[in-house]
Amino acid sequence: MDYRYLGCSALKVSPLCLGAMMFGGETDEPTSKRIIDKAFEQGVNFIDTADVYHAGRSEEVVGRAIADRRDAWVVATKFGFPTPTSQGPNEQGQSRKWIYQSVEASLRQLGTDYIDILYFHRALPGVPLEEGVRAVGDLIRQGKVRYFGVSNFHGWRIAEIVRLAERLGIDRPVASEPLYNIVDRTAEVEQLPAAAHYGLGVVSYSPLARGVLSGKYAVDAPPPADSRAGRGDKRMQQTEWRPASLKIAQTIAAHAAERGTTATAFALAWVLKSRLVSSTIVGPRTEAHWDSYVDALSFEPGPDDERLVDSLVPPGHVSTHGYTDPGYPVEGRPTA
Secondary structure, eight states, X not given: OOOEXXXXXXXXXXXXXXXXXXXXXXXXXXXXXXXXXXXXXXXOOEEEOOTTGGGXXXXXXXXXXXXXXXXXXXXXXXXXXXXXXXXXXXXXSSOHHHHHHHHHHHHHHHTOSOEEEXXXXXXXXXXXXXXXXXXXXXXXXXXXXXXXXXXXXXXXXHHHHHHHHHHHTOOOOOEEEOBOBTTBOGGGTTHHHHHHHHTOEEEEBOTTTTTGGGTOSOTTSOOOTTSTTTTTOHHHHHTTXXXXXXXXXXXXXXXXXXXXXXXXXXXXXXXXXXXXXXXXXXXXXXXXXXXXXXXXXXXXXXXXXXXXXXXXXXXXXXXXXXXXXXXXXXXXXXXX
């Protein structure tokens, strides 16, 4: 395994980060454990979950699966979203109260006494960041958290959180987790350059555009019933289920076949080719999914591959004109 430093930190992570969003839900615990064990045997040392994935069951499944070799794993989890049992205005967000409460819950669910990387799960417009940064810094000093990072933060917020950390005497965040794939390259405009400038490692998510770039979806046919699209996944409907992206995925699949690889391996390898990316999160539902991801580590995109992708989606753009991800709302024109 060709481990990479996570930004300017001394922490080394595998280029594939095992995403645990399906674990404890669509993927049952025995299957989840088999995937985790297989990934570990292949050299993967990085696993990503969150307090809200399946109401904490993902963390529980991960914790039990890695218990015998906890210190060999780099475990990342997140806070910020309300859980299904949250009640009241303070059971979400970035207050010291909620951060402490959610971190204590994550530690219990993971069955561990420390979290390697704790992410701010999302940016909250209008909410001051200082209290959250200070709280995370205190958790680091207590030994409950080793490093912290940000997820879904625009470039200016990355700069602001770095400024706050330095003013408060806290180590800078080590990771930024943006959405980034062939059909959504908007992270190239500011998120990736900002992370690189401030020394954060990029740990991108959705490199397969929630499965679209696997090439399994036909352009003019209903999706398979057992697929994410077939199950009516809300986030996928908001983001990746676009006719232009489906067409591009078919072009990528044909090109990948000519190159002697799969669409899945091609899409993952393309993301990892960027020198700004430390690792990319892949979230398998099945063992077969995981097996298909590992092939990306043996494929090296070349100049012709880059030119093809650029011809389909120009740098910094998305596949569909006028599309805006609701997870990254435009904040520049408030009217109320």
